[in-house]
Amino acid sequence: MKGILRKCVKCGRYTLKQDKCPYCGSKVVVPHPPKFSPEDKYRKYRYLAKKIAGIIPE
Numbered sequence: 001m002k003g004i005l006r007k008c009v010k011c012g013r014y015t016l017k018q019d020k021c022p023y024c025g026s027k028v029v030v031p032h033p034p035k036f037s038p039e040d041k042y043r044k045y046r047y048l049a050k051k052i053a054g055i056i057p058e
Protein backbone atom coordinates (compact mmCIF):
# COMPACT_ATOMS: atom_id res chain seq x y z
CA MET A 1 0.00 0.00 0.00
CA LYS A 2 2.90 2.35 0.60
CA GLY A 3 3.41 5.09 -1.94
CA ILE A 4 0.16 4.57 -3.79
CA LEU A 5 -1.48 7.81 -2.78
CA ARG A 6 -0.23 11.07 -4.18
CA LYS A 7 -1.03 14.58 -3.10
CA CYS A 8 -1.48 17.52 -5.42
CA VAL A 9 1.02 20.31 -4.78
CA LYS A 10 -1.47 22.95 -5.88
CA CYS A 11 -4.94 22.07 -4.61
CA GLY A 12 -3.77 19.64 -1.93
CA ARG A 13 -6.18 16.86 -2.87
CA TYR A 14 -5.20 13.23 -2.57
CA THR A 15 -5.30 11.08 -5.66
CA LEU A 16 -4.41 7.61 -6.87
CA LYS A 17 -3.03 9.12 -10.07
CA GLN A 18 0.73 8.73 -10.29
CA ASP A 19 1.49 11.45 -12.80
CA LYS A 20 -0.76 14.45 -12.26
CA CYS A 21 -3.73 15.79 -10.36
CA PRO A 22 -7.06 14.71 -11.94
CA TYR A 23 -8.71 17.85 -10.58
CA CYS A 24 -6.40 20.67 -11.62
CA GLY A 25 -3.67 18.90 -13.63
CA SER A 26 -0.85 19.98 -11.34
CA LYS A 27 2.08 17.91 -10.18
CA VAL A 28 1.47 15.31 -7.50
CA VAL A 29 3.94 14.20 -4.86
CA VAL A 30 4.10 11.45 -2.27
CA PRO A 31 2.60 12.95 0.85
CA HIS A 32 4.64 12.93 4.03
CA PRO A 33 2.23 12.57 6.94
CA PRO A 34 3.55 14.28 10.06
CA LYS A 35 4.14 12.21 13.16
CA PHE A 36 1.54 9.49 12.84
CA SER A 37 2.19 6.03 14.16
CA PRO A 38 2.35 3.38 11.40
CA GLU A 39 -1.04 2.02 12.41
CA ASP A 40 -2.67 5.43 12.32
CA LYS A 41 -1.02 6.25 9.03
CA TYR A 42 -2.20 3.09 7.33
CA ARG A 43 -5.67 3.48 8.77
CA LYS A 44 -5.83 6.99 7.43
CA TYR A 45 -4.50 5.88 4.05
CA ARG A 46 -7.02 3.09 3.80
CA TYR A 47 -9.77 5.51 4.66
CA LEU A 48 -8.57 8.01 2.09
CA ALA A 49 -8.14 5.31 -0.53
CA LYS A 50 -11.69 4.12 0.02
CA LYS A 51 -13.01 7.64 -0.09
CA ILE A 52 -11.11 8.42 -3.25
CA ALA A 53 -12.08 5.12 -4.87
CA GLY A 54 -15.70 6.14 -4.44
CA ILE A 55 -15.11 9.54 -5.96
CA ILE A 56 -12.83 8.82 -8.89
CA PRO A 57 -14.68 6.94 -11.63
CA GLU A 58 -11.77 4.79 -12.83
Ligand SMILES: [Zn+2]
Pocket: 008, 009, 010, 011, 012, 013, 021, 022, 023, 024, 025, 026
Ligand atom coordinates in the same frame (compact mmCIF):
# COMPACT_ATOMS: atom_id res chain seq x y z
ZN1 LIG B 1 -4.83 19.60 -7.90
